Amino acid sequence: MTERWPADSPHLAQAADRLRAGAVIAFPTDTLYAVGARAGDPAAVERLYAIKGRPAAQPMVWLVTGREQVEDEAIVSGPASDLMRRFWPGPLTLVLAARAHPDGTTIAVRAPDHEVALTLLRSLGEPIASSSANPAGQPAPVDADQVIAGMGGRIDLVLDGGPCRIGQPSTILDLSGEVPRILRQGAIPASELIGP
Secondary structure, X not given: OOEEEEOOHHHHHHHHHHHHOOXXXXXXXXXXXXXXXXXXXXXXXXXXXXXXXXXXXXXXXXXXXXXXXXXXXXXXXXXXXXXXXXXXXOOEEEEEEEOOOOOOOEEEEEOOOOHHHHHHHHHHOOOEEEEEOOOOOOOXXXXXXXXXXXXXXXXXXXXXXXXXXXXXXXXXXXXXXXOOEEEEOOOOOHHHHHOO
């Protein structure tokens, strides 16, 4: 049974504890409701993939509080640093080269502009591996009711923080190669990120 909690400070602290214990939970961000697990917990991330019905080859986005949680894991280039300064927190996901794997491995990272998500991340103190809180191929949810309708019974917990402000996914920009590439057009127009 999926629990539904208000997204207040005491429940956010408890939700961080649940993540540390291996839970998969849903919570609001500025764009859509996310479902996530502690990025450093392989078993929880594997369960997250299974719940989503997501192919293993399709990476999750790491939600972070900001650049300081990215630098240990990924190479932050000058352009990436500039975009983080301009658009974070906000609806921009950056795909960066992984620091520990110089073989082309990448990490997708985003700092959400939502106090519930940021407070949860600060309480946890480490990144959350995440995706939109819906089964793969289904519409992405913008409120807790839609999360429960789509994933209720499969996830441990939903933090209800009301409807999402933006209601569409983040823009994904791949900076891991020599030429920046838009992988998904979302809330930020491509023209604001890479010019004409």
